[in-house]
Amino acid sequence: MLKDILKILENDARTKSPQIATMTGTPVSEVSKIIEQAEKDRIILKYKTVINWDRLEENGQVWALIEVRVKPEPEVGFDSIAERIARFEQVRSLFLASGTYDLLVVVVGKSERKVADFVSQNLAHIEGVQGTVTHFVLKRYKDDGEILEGGEGVKRQPVIL
Amino acid sequence: MKKTGQTIKQHPSQSKGLISERTNRLSPSGIRKFFDLLANMEGVISLGVGEPDYATPWHISEAAVKSLEKGYTMYTSNSGIPELRQETVRYLKEKYSIDYDPFGEILMTVGVSEALDLAMRAIINPGAEVIMPDPHYVAYDSCVILAGGEPVMVPTSQENNFEVSAEDIEARITDKTKAILIGYPANPTGAVMSRQKLLDIAGVARRHQLIVISDEIYARLTYGVEHTCFASLPDIRENTILLGGFSKAYAMTGWRIGYAVAPKEIIAAMTKIHQYTIMSAPTPAQVAAIEALKTGEPDVVEMVEDYNRRRKVIVKGFNDIGLPCFEPHGAFYAFPSITCTGMTSEEFSEKLLMEEKVAVVPGSAFGECGEGYVRCCYATSLAEIEEALNRMGRFVKKYGK
Numbered sequence: 020m021l022k023d024i025l026k027i028l029e030n031d032a033r034t035k036s037p038q039i040a041t042m043t044g045t046p047v048s049e050v051s052k053i054i055e056q057a058e059k060d061r062i063i064l065k066y067k068t069v070i071n072w073d074r075l076e077e078n079g080q081v082w083a084l085i086e087v088r089v090k091p092e093p094e095v096g097f098d099s100i101a102e103r104i105a106r107f108e109q110v111r112s113l114f115l116a117s118g119t120y121d122l123l124v125v126v127v128g129k130s131e132r133k134v135a136d137f138v139s140q141n142l143a144h145i146e147g148v149q150g151t152v153t154h155f156v157l158k159r160y161k162d163d164g165e166i167l168e169g170g171e172g173v174k175r176q177p178v179i180l
Numbered sequence: 181m182k183k184t185g186q187t188i189k190q191h192p193s194q195s196k197g198l199i200s201e202r203t204n205r206l207s208p209s210g211i212r213k214f215f216d217l218l219a220n221m222e223g224v225i226s227l228g229v230g231e232p233d234y235a236t237p238w239h240i241s242e243a244a245v246k247s248l249e250k251g252y253t254m255y256t257s258n259s260g261i262p263e264l265r266q267e268t269v270r271y272l273k274e275k276y277s278i279d280y281d282p283f284g285e286i287l288m289t290v291g292v293s294e295a296l297d298l299a300m301r302a303i304i305n306p307g308a309e310v311i312m313p314d315p316h317y318v319a320y321d322s323c324v325i326l327a328g329g330e331p332v333m334v335p336t337s338q339e340n341n342f343e344v345s346a347e348d349i350e351a352r353i354t355d356k357t358k359a360i361l362i363g364y365p366a367n368p369t370g371a372v373m374s375r376q377k378l379l380d381i382a383g384v385a386r387r388h389q390l391i392v393i394s395d396e397i398y399a400r401l402t403y404g405v406e407h408t409c410f411a412s413l414p415d416i417r418e419n420t421i422l423l424g425g426f427s428k429a430y431a432m433t434g435w436r437i438g439y440a441v442a443p444k445e446i447i448a449a450m451t452k453i454h455q456y457t458i459m460s461a462p463t464p465a466q467v468a469a470i471e472a473l474k475t476g477e478p479d480v481v482e483m484v485e486d487y488n489r490r491r492k493v494i495v496k497g498f499n500d501i502g503l504p505c506f507e508p509h510g511a512f513y514a515f516p517s518i519t520c521t522g523m524t525s526e527e528f529s530e531k532l533l534m535e536e537k538v539a540v541v542p543g544s545a546f547g548e549c550g551e552g553y554v555r556c557c558y559a560t561s562l563a564e565i566e567e568a569l570n571r572m573g574r575f576v577k578k579y580g581k
Contacts (some may be wrong), residue, residue: 027489031562038562041496042489172235177218177539179209179230180318180546 021053028054032066041145069163082111082127082156083134085142086120087147097121098117100147109137120152131155211545214529218483218539224567226539227556230367232512234431235343237467237479243471244435244464252463258420258455259436259440259447260288261466267473268439272424275332278417280441286452287440288469292397292425294454295440299393299421302449306312308358311402313344315543315550317367317395329358335549338506338517342371346380346561353388356389360385362410363395365402368546368555372510375408382416391446393421397438398511400480403488405509411441418443428511429480430472437465443517487512494558501573502580512559515543519552521579529554531579536571 023043027034036054040047057063072080079102087104091097097115101122105113112125128134138153154168198266216225235241258263265282272278280286289295295317302309306328312320314333321331332352336342348361360381364373385392394410411422425438440450491508498505498516505516518528525542532538543550558565 034562038493038566042490044492175229175231175233176543177224177226178215178228180541 021057021062024050024053025057028063028066032068069165071162071167072164073159073167079129080127081129081131081134082125082159083138084154084156085124085126085138086152086154087122087124087142088151089121089147090147091121092147100145103145104142107137107141109134192459202328205325206317210225211526211542214526214533214542217530217533218242221504221533221537223541224537225535225560225564225571227558227560227565227568228539229509229543229559231433231559232428232431232481233561236431236435237476238394240430240432240471240476242481244468247259247467248391248464250465251538254461256460256466258451258460259283259286260461261417261463261470264466264470264473265287267470268424269441271473272409272422278409278412278422278441281444284444285441285447287447287454288455288466289438289440290436290458290461291421291427292395293436294439294458294461295423295425295450296320296393296395297323297326298450298453299423299440299442299446300324300329301453302446303391303421303528304329304358307356309354309367310359310361311349311352311355311357312361313366314548315342315368315546315553316361317363318373318546320361320363320395321547330356331549332357332449333549336369336371336551338504338515338553342366342369342515343373343377344381344387346377346384349381349391350384350388351498351570353384357390359393361393361395363397365398365407365508367398368513368541368543368550368553369515370407370508370513372508372512373408373412378410379413382410382413384418385419389419391419391421392416393423395423397423399488400429401484401512402510403484407510411515423448426469426472427481430476431479431483432465432468432472432494433463435462435468437461437469474515476493490558490560490562490565491518493562494556494569497565497569498556498572501569502576503572514556514558515553516556517553518558520581521576522581523579525551525554532572536575538568538571538575 024039027039027042036050037047040050072078079139089097089100101115104110104124109126109128111127114123115121116123126134126137128137132180138151143151158173265286268284269280300323304327308329309332309336310324310329311332313336323514324331334344334348334352334502337345391412396409399407411417411420421440421442423440427433446471494503494514495507498514503516503518505514508514521528523542529540540554540556543553543555
């Protein structure tokens with residue numbers, strides 16, 4: 020039940036509870052309760068809208084993917100360093116990953132300069148950070164499951180018997 | 181024509197009988213007008229489509245694209261690529277526990293549409309009768325007529341959830357009857373048949389030595405019930421031509437690929453016609469179908485889950501606005517009754533289109549027993565379904581008696 024509701028909301032956060040109730044065959048009151056509990060349990064973190072900012076004249080957004088190599092701390096490992104980095108507002112996403120680096124940080128800033136400053140002034144100085152490699156995003160093709168350009172789909176025949 | 185030896189040239193269309201009589205018999209003429217209206221309108225929400233609103237899952241399309249890049253553009257064996265036949269037979273064995281020989285008991289066709297046409301042409305002699313439920317998919321009676329046969333209708337209704345009863349079928353058997361044609365889950369009603377009811381029909385077919393053609397194109401689109409494959413019923417395999425395809429389950433409508441499985445003699449006959457008329461089903465489509473069978477299962481499950489959500493919304497929606505709608509457990513159509521407005525299906529559809537810009541298909545397009553209903557496809561976005569229901573609600577308020 021919870022999973023079904025989450026799937027529906029993840030697809031369209033604006034789906035109203037009565038609609039969800041019909042789709043899952045559950046009474047509205049129960050749907051509302053489940054959603055409320057999921058919010059409390061931090062299973063539902065946020066209701067958001069996915070925007071294609073590239074379509075605006077003045078974009079004002081620069082994305083960067085930053086590889087961070089970290090010396091893990093005894094006992095806690097990467098956790099406390101990750102938490103420290105995550106506190107910065109510019110950090111959109113933060114993942115611990117396998118491979119040639121440890122943490123992948125997705126940063127969104129107002130300009131390349133601002134992002135570079137963030138890396139050099141804030142990120143690089145954090146204790147335990149051994150090195151960073153910054154990749155500036157040149158073009159976004161697909162984000163959050165949505166194709167940014169040309170994803171309109173093909174029109175169907177209006178009537179087929 | 182003048183008598184003096186001077187003949188006035190007449191345009192062929194002016195002479196009687198340019199078009200074959202059986203072609204003239206086809207297609208309800210009333211619906212043409214409705215389609216023409218629709219074609220010229222903007223901003224219409226159409227619940228009249230008859231196909232998934234998904235594109236084919238990319239990995240399936242990609243397999244075909246890759247094969248084109250490699251140059252696989254030649255004919256295949258008439259029966260279809262051997263690997264595809266084997267995969268299809270394996271799928272049928274896994275899903276329905278039925279056994280067919282991939283060499284001789286299966287034919288890959290241009291959709292179920294061609295398979296149905298071939299089946300009729302293979303077994304129907306002039307004047308032979310084929311019994312089928314009413315309402316029914318438009319091609320059913322057409323294919324019988326084109327093969328020179330006579331369709332015989334068995335009425336079904338909302339009261340019995342549009343399931344066809346074996347007794348009603350048996351009552352219509354004559355010495356001309358050759359076959360029974362059923363298609364469940366059904367277009368246009370969304371009805372499914374219980375295993376017991378299908379067993380009863382199998383009994384009738386055996387008793388009277390009739391062939392049963394079972395169109396199971398919507399087999400994967402069932403909600404809350406398990407699909408019974410007709411060919412899997414005991415002792416009926418030798419009388420059954422099973423038709424199946426990929427269009428609805430894998431969102432591959434435009435590819436035109438399907439199949440028929442049946443006893444050797446029937447498949448041999450169908451293959452004979454197929455090889456003269458089609459040669460072989462489109463090669464890229466066959467390649468895509470192999471990929472679909474091998475890796476497409478999770479996609480099917482997800483799509484069906486999604487259809488189910490929308491099905492619940494639309495059925496509740498119709499009942500809420502005052503159009504009684506039985507719960508369809510298959511396909512992606514809802515078939516609400518519109519008799520409360522006092523209009524015919526065609527009137528309702530036309531007026532609804534003109535006044536509220538919502539397109540639905542009049543039930544009468546599918547047979548006499550479709551009169552009083554409209555077919556609404558819910559394979560469209562939730563937002564569109566909601567808006568369509570709003571507009572239809574307004575319409576029903578205005579004209580409901």
